Amino acid sequence: MSLAVALRHAQGAFRLDVTFEAPPGITVLFGRSGSGKTTIVNAVAGLLRPDAGRVVLRGRTLLDTAAGIALPPHRRRLGYIFQEGRLFPHLSVRGNLRYGRAFAPRDARPADEARIVEMLGIGHLLDRRPAALSGGEKQRVAIGRALLSAPQMILADEPLAALDEARKAEILPYFERLRDEVSIPILYVSHAAAEVARLATTVVALQDGRVVGQGPAEEVLGDPMVTPAGVRAAGAMLRAQVVRHHADGLTELDAGGVPLFLPALDLAPGQGVRLRIAAQDVILSRDRPEGLSALNILPGRVEALRPGAGPGMLVSLATPAGRVLARVTRRSAETLALAPGMTCHAVMKSVAIAPGDIGGN
Amino acid sequence: MDAPLDWLDAEAWQAVRLSLRVAFWATLVSLPFGVGVAWLLARCRFPGRQLLNGLVHLPLILPPVVTGYLLLLGFGRQGPLGGPLAELGIVFAFRWTGAALAAAIMGFPLMVRAIRLSLEAVDPKLEQAAATLGASRSMVFVTVTLPLILPGILAGAILGFARGMGEFGATITFVSNIPGETQTLPSAIYTFLQVPGGETAALQLVAVSVAIAMAALLLSEWIGTRLARRVAGA
Numbered sequence: 001m002s003l004a005v006a007l008r009h010a011q012g013a014f015r016l017d018v019t020f021e022a023p024p025g026i027t028v029l030f031g032r033s034g035s036g037k038t039t040i041v042n043a044v045a046g047l048l049r050p051d052a053g054r055v056v057l058r059g060r061t062l063l064d065t066a067a068g069i070a071l072p073p074h075r076r077r078l079g080y081i082f083q084e085g086r087l088f089p090h091l092s093v094r095g096n097l098r099y100g101r102a103f104a105p106r107d108a109r110p111a112d113e114a115r116i117v118e119m120l121g122i123g124h125l126l127d128r129r130p131a132a133l134s135g136g137e138k139q140r141v142a143i144g145r146a147l148l149s150a151p152q153m154i155l156a157d158e159p160l161a162a163l164d165e166a167r168k169a170e171i172l173p174y175f176e177r178l179r180d181e182v183s184i185p186i187l188y189v190s191h192a193a194a195e196v197a198r199l200a201t202t203v204v205a206l207q208d209g210r211v212v213g214q215g216p217a218e219e220v221l222g223d224p225m226v227t228p229a230g231v232r233a234a235g236a237m238l239r240a241q242v243v244r245h246h247a248d249g250l251t252e253l254d255a256g257g258v259p260l261f262l263p264a265l266d267l268a269p270g271q272g273v274r275l276r277i278a279a280q281d282v283i284l285s286r287d288r289p290e291g292l293s294a295l296n297i298l299p300g301r302v303e304a305l306r307p308g309a310g311p312g313m314l315v316s317l318a319t320p321a322g323r324v325l326a327r328v329t330r331r332s333a334e335t336l337a338l339a340p341g342m343t344c345h346a347v348m349k350s351v352a353i354a355p356g357d358i359g360g361n
Numbered sequence: 362m363d364a365p366l367d368w369l370d371a372e373a374w375q376a377v378r379l380s381l382r383v384a385f386w387a388t389l390v391s392l393p394f395g396v397g398v399a400w401l402l403a404r405c406r407f408p409g410r411q412l413l414n415g416l417v418h419l420p421l422i423l424p425p426v427v428t429g430y431l432l433l434l435g436f437g438r439q440g441p442l443g444g445p446l447a448e449l450g451i452v453f454a455f456r457w458t459g460a461a462l463a464a465a466i467m468g469f470p471l472m473v474r475a476i477r478l479s480l481e482a483v484d485p486k487l488e489q490a491a492a493t494l495g496a497s498r499s500m501v502f503v504t505v506t507l508p509l510i511l512p513g514i515l516a517g518a519i520l521g522f523a524r525g526m527g528e529f530g531a532t533i534t535f536v537s538n539i540p541g542e543t544q545t546l547p548s549a550i551y552t553f554l555q556v557p558g559g560e561t562a563a564l565q566l567v568a569v570s571v572a573i574a575m576a577a578l579l580l581s582e583w584i585g586t587r588l589a590r591r592v593a594g595a
Contacts, residue, residue: 047489073492074500080493086486090508090591099504103495149494 002185003027003153007043007053016040016050016209025201026179026186028217030193031228035206037189041157044187045080046073057153074103079146081156085138087130093141094126100149111148119181120144120174136167143174147182154178154186160195168195175199176360193233197221197276198359200237221276222323224306224314231308235278235357236316236325242267250295250350255321261295261350265358276357279314282326283347286336296348298324302340305333317346369569370562375541376549377569383457383545384525387464388518391472395517396510398469399476420531421470429534432463436535459536460543464525471524472517479513480506512588519581523574546570 003022010016016036020027029037042048044055046062049070055063057078062071079100087096097113117123120140130138139159146154156175160168172195178186179199190196196203196217203220205213205228213226220226222236240255242265251265253273260275267273288297300319307313313333317324324346338344369377401407402414420428436443436453443454453459483506491501529547536543538552550566553559 045493047493072497073489074495074497076493077495078493080490082486082490084486086484086490088487088491088505090505099491099496100494103497103500145494155493 002058003044003187004054004056005040005044007040007050007055009039009043009048009050009053011039014209018204018206018209018211020204020211020214022185022187022204023202024183024185026175026188026199027202027204028196028200029187029189029204029206030191030196030200030220031206032191032230034208035228036209037191037206038157040206041080041155041187041189045078045155046071046076060152077105077150077152079149079151079154081139081142081146081154081159083158083161085130085135085142085162087133087138087141087145089130091130092126093122093128093130093133096130096141096145097126097148099145100151104150111150113148116144116147119177134167135163136170139163139167139171140174143171143178147178151184153184154182156186156188158189158191160190160192172198172359180360191229193221193229193235193278194276194354194357197235197237197274197357218322222316222325224304224316224325227314231312231314231327232280234280234314234325234327235276236323238275238277238322238324240273240275240321242269242271242273244269255298257320258298260298260321260348262353262358263351263355267360272360274359275353277324277348277353278357279325279327281348281352282324284315284317284326284328284332284336284338285345285347286343288345289347292347294347294349296350298346298348300324300344300346302338302342302344304340305338315344317344319346369565372540372544373549373553373562373566373569376544376546376566377573379457379460379541379544380526380546381573383460383464383528384522386458387461387468387525388472388522390461391465391469391521392514392518395469395472395476395521396514399473399480399517402473403477403480417473418470420467425467425528425530426534428466429463429531432459432466432531432535436462453536455536455539455543457536457542460528460532460545461525463531463535464528465521467528467531468521468524472521475517475520476510476513479510479516482513483509512585515581515584515588519577523577526570526573526577 002024006019008017016039018040029040031037039048043050043053052065053063061069062076063069120143122140122144125133125137160171188199200217203217204211205220205226207228212228213220213223218237227234238255240253240260243252243254245251245264249264250261253260253262298319298321300317303316303318305313305315307330311329313328313330315326315328315338317326326346398417434440438447438454453462488501488505491505496504527547532545533548538544538548546566550563553563
């Protein structure tokens with residue numbers, strides 16, 4: 001176990017009471033603003049003293065209020081990537097990157113500066129001042145600064161929230177590379193479903209200061225009972241592999257033996273991809289539909305149904321590709337007589353899957 | 362040192378040199394205290410904070426003569442502080458060191474205000490970021506806070522220095538007006554104006570005063586913009 005967290009904290013009328021574990025990879029704290037995500041990260045970092053709690057990182061106790069242990073932030077060895085970058089304005093990019101190294105303990109394995117600078121593509125910025133950087137560049141430097149402090153864990157508090165869509169698309173791949181190339185665990189705060197589906201190994205879903213679901217990303221995101229960002233943002237995550245690129249501009253994927261067709265992806269055959277399938281883009285059909293323009297049809301079995309507050313209903317379907325969520329009306333669910341266990345088909349248009357919802361595996 | 366300016370009378374030159382020395386030492390010695398008190402007022406919440414704030418600002422509001430007399434009571438040879446300090450060989454009464462003490466006390470509120478303002482402008486989030494990168498509280502201060510408030514410290518020092526150069530009331534009350542020992546530039550101007558035919562020397566000193574003030578101002582502007590540019594990172 002990489003990180004074990006148990007926290008209780010009251011702030012005005014807000015009550016936080018959470019227990020979760022973060023295995024290696026990216027653990028995303030997923031929830032709306034006000035659900036307690038930042039409070040948790042700050043308590044883990046030592047920037048906030050919770051009323052009660054315990055934080056253990058790789059066997060090292062960072063906080064244990066019952067035992068009177070509370071390491072100050074500078075002794076926790078966590079690399080914190082803030083939403084606003086928080087680069088030191090009086091230091092050059094190089095000075096910012098090297099800031100943490102001076103304080104890292106001698107026995108810490110020194111981070112490979114050249115490799116990190118190369119990975120983040122910031123080599124040409126080293127002599128600049130933070131004020132002369134774009135938002136995306138600042139955030140890349142902030143990522144590098146955190147990595148170079150030789151941390152035992154990375155904390156990232158909505159590192160993309162302050163960026164526009166284009167800059168988000170620029171930074172996301174760096175976090176994917178972090179997840180896949182850097183061995184240290186990452187605790188990542190987000191309220192954006194697309195980001196979660198792209199990055200998360202593990203999801204901890206938060207609502208009003210409580211954990212409403214935690215586990216592998218596929219499971220939590222495909223659970224109709226867990227919708228921390230609301231049913232509108234619900235959507236499952238599937239893993240697939242690129243099979244081939246067709247001449248008509250479509251890329252064929254293999255998802256658990258079922259072919260899926262997507263607008264051309266810039267990936268080589270054999271490469272893995274994650275896809276977010278937004279629940280509201282999925283149509284359900286009892287029989288395998290014929291004469292339909294939609295190209296993607298996943299056969300499956302209804303697992304669970306969750307009626308919403310309004311006329312909607314969230315249905316989860318177990319398919320060979322993984323769990324898929326569909327948001328349909330209650331009327332449709334009644335017409336189709338949907339019930340757990342019955343066979344059903346999930347239908348998706350190729351063009352409905354947003355490019356931002358597709359990421360490397 | 363001989364007067365480098367032939368037109369300046371020896372006594373006047375002596376006063377200029379003394380004033381520079383007094384203001385220099387007053388600024389240098391009070392600067393660390395100024396940073397410390399500014400820190401306390403800007404960042405700490407403790408009982409007696411308002412009292413400290415009032416005490417620091419008192420010399421700004423009190424008539425300088427009152428401040429000078431209080432200094433005389435406290436730091437005179439028979440004073441509760443002056444007595445023990447004299448035993449240690451530190452004498453303020455009727456010495457140039459006393460003039461420096463008076464200048465430091467009178468300039469202190471201005472210095473603290475400037476530093477405190479710049480401290481309040483430092484984003485604590487940057488200090489938090491430094492802490493997460495492994496810097497202890499003192500290292501955060503040295504590597505982040507201090508560089509960021511440098512323009513404020515400079516402004517405070519210049520203000521304190523200028524106030525020290527111009528200090529008159531408290532100085533003349535506390536350490537009198539002894540040529541070569543405590544006769545600072547303002548005291549000298551005052552003395553010259555008391556004697557017939559002293560206007561020329563007084564005018565010369567006035568010119569020197571204006572020149573020094575102008576030079577200090579330009580220097581601080583120059584360093585200030587450079588520092589601000591460096592801190593802002595443009």
